[in-house]
Amino acid sequence: MTESPDRARQFSPSRRSFLTAAAASAAVVATPLAASGASAVNLGSSSQGIGVPVRPQPPDKRLSQLCAAIDPRRVEQSIQALVGFGTRHTLSVQDDPNRGIGAARDWIFEQFQSYAARSGGRMTVEKQSFVQPVSPRVPAPTVITNVIATLHGDSEPNRAYVVSGHYDSRVTDVMNATSDAPGADDDASGVAAALEMARVMADQHTEATLVFAAVAGEEQGLYGSAHMAATMAEAGVDVQGMFTNDIVGSSTADDGTRDPHTVRLFAEGVPTAETEDEASIRQAVGGENDSPSRQLARFVESVAQNDATDMQVRTIYRRDRYLRGGDQISFLQQRFPAARFTEPAENFAHQHQDVRVENGVQFGDLPEFCDFGYTARVARVNLAALWSLAQAPGTPKGAGIVTTNLTNSSTLRWTASTAADLSGYEILIRETTSPEWTDAVRVGNVTSATVDISKDNVFLGVRAVDSDGHRSPVAFPVPMS
Numbered sequence: 283m284t285e286s287p288d289r290a291r292q293f294s295p296s297r298r299s300f301l302t303a304a305a306a307s308a309a310v311v312a313t314p315l316a317a318s319g320a321s322a323v324n325l326g327s328s329s330q331g332i333g334v335p336v337r338p339q340p341p342d343k344r345l346s347q348l349c350a351a352i353d354p355r356r357v358e359q360s361i362q363a364l365v366g367f368g369t370r371h372t373l374s375v376q377d378d379p380n381r382g383i384g385a386a387r388d389w390i391f392e393q394f395q396s397y398a399a400r401s402g403g404r405m406t407v408e409k410q411s412f413v414q415p416v417s418p419r420v421p422a423p424t425v426i427t428n429v430i431a432t433l434h435g436d437s438e439p440n441r442a443y444v445v446s447g448h449y450d451s452r453v454t455d456v457m458n459a460t461s462d463a464p465g466a467d468d469d470a471s472g473v474a475a476a477l478e479m480a481r482v483m484a485d486q487h488t489e490a491t492l493v494f495a496a497v498a499g500e501e502q503g504l505y506g507s508a509h510m511a512a513t514m515a516e517a518g519v520d521v522q523g524m525f526t527n528d529i530v531g532s533s534t535a536d537d538g539t540r541d542p543h544t545v546r547l548f549a550e551g552v553p554t555a556e557t558e559d560e561a562s563i564r565q566a567v568g569g570e571n572d573s574p575s576r577q578l579a580r581f582v583e584s585v586a587q588n589d590a591t592d593m594q595v596r597t598i599y600r601r602d603r604y605l606r607g608g609d610q611i612s613f614l615q616q617r618f619p620a621a622r623f624t625e626p627a628e629n630f631a632h633q634h635q636d637v638r639v640e641n642g643v644q645f646g647d648l649p650e651f652c653d654f655g656y657t658a659r660v661a662r663v664n665l666a667a668l669w670s671l672a673q674a675p676g677t678p679k680g681a682g683i684v685t686t687n688l689t690n691s692s693t694l695r696w697t698a699s700t701a702a703d704l705s706g707y708e709i710l711i712r713e714t715t716s717p718e719w720t721d722a723v724r725v726g727n728v729t730s731a732t733v734d735i736s737k738d739n740v741f742l743g744v745r746a747v748d749s750d751g752h753r754s755p756v757a758f759p760v761p762m763s
């Protein structure tokens with residue numbers, strides 16, 4: 283790392299306000315756990331409470347090295363290069379080598395290819411093009427191209443995690459395809475983060491697949507990501523997590539205050555693509571705070587707030603900001619868990635604005651307003667999440683909570699993991715009013731377990747653990763008989 287950490291922030295009010303709640307509730311569930319004769323595994327009895335407190339998963343040595351390799355100078359170079367194409371508007375020129383979205387597309391492709399050359403054939407790069415038909419913000423059929431680098435997993439290549447930024451840009455008039463639209467923060471910053479992650483990861487081995495994407499058409503209506511997510515769904519790719527990095531370029535609010543060690547993570551509660559059956563279950567027994575996207579956000583909190591990232595993750599319990607959307611929505615619409623990283627406090631004079639000076643105030647999304655060290659730290663947060671996801675077993679599938687009889691114990695079932703280095707599973711427990719999982723009960727390498735605590739009173743989940751101690755995100759069980 284090229285920056286010295288600002289230790290004072292650890293005692294800032296904002297950090298306290300969003301970390302002490304979880305810590306304070308860690309001891310809430312203290313009901314003694316008795317052995318259940320019918321359980322698949324003898325959990326033993328404890329007078330100390332159930333299981334052990336849930337703790338963050340610290341970075342392993344490799345992850346710390348990878349995070350340290352994220353280079354703020356390269357982030358700066360990428361943002362400057364993208365701004366240098368004048369405009370990257372989706373409707374801008376595609377065949378000029380120096381200006382417009384086509385030049386940006388080719389530059390990003392070359393960057394990914396240069397990283398893939400070091401991957402021993404495990405990273406492949408593609409231009410994923412399609413024709414967007416006439417739509418509200420697309421007046422004529424237009425070729426849209428996503429540039430995608432895929433680092434294929436060694437043991438579970440069909441299990442994938444996606445990280446993206448959007449490389450298209452805009453000014454005040456969303457249909458203006460010719461004026462300079464630097465889009466430094468929105469969203470060259472997110473593309474630069476994805477590029478830097480791909481560079482650092484290119485020569486690494488992972489169990490699952492990582493996909494690094496620069497998508498287009500975002501400002502016109504999320505078209506690039508919609509095509510990408512639909513393509514992955516049609517191909518049967520098991521996307522277990524997606525993060526868009528959109529507006530991750532600045533840590534300075536419009537009043538000048540700085541919050542350089544916090545990133546927001548927007549994660550929805552009720553799933554965008556929830557079915558009627560799922561809605562009626564949720565209405566009956568809860569779960570509005572337990573979507574796969576919320577579990578993904580909790581996973582990020584557990585692996586990405588540490589010395590390797592030098593960052594706090596402020597999870598926001600909504601899909602996106604008021605009046606705004608992003609590429610995570612395209613993945614949510616395909617029922618993939620997804621969430622959005624965004625800087626802590628946006629300056630709207632620097633987004634979606636014609637570059638101009640008005641009453642002495644500079645408007646426009648210019649690189650001079652960016653904090654490249656901040657974007658590098660956001661990339662480290664993403665990298666910590668992606669690395670930890672790709673080295674851990676996948677989220678348990680088929681998780682159910684048995685509801686055959688009225689009983690005050692709780693039996694969970696799930697499908698056996700296919701991870702080669704699987705060690706076992708943990709049952710997670712929390713009060714229904716707690717935002718975070720607080721207690722974990724180790725249950726061994728089984729596909730069913732009973733805990734002597736009433737499912738009526740707490741929320742329960744299950745996660746997989748491998749021989750290195752890497753934990754999967756939590757699966758929230760559905761009622762089953």
Ligand SMILES: [Zn+2]
Nearest residue numbers: 468469528529
């Ligand atoms: Zn954006």
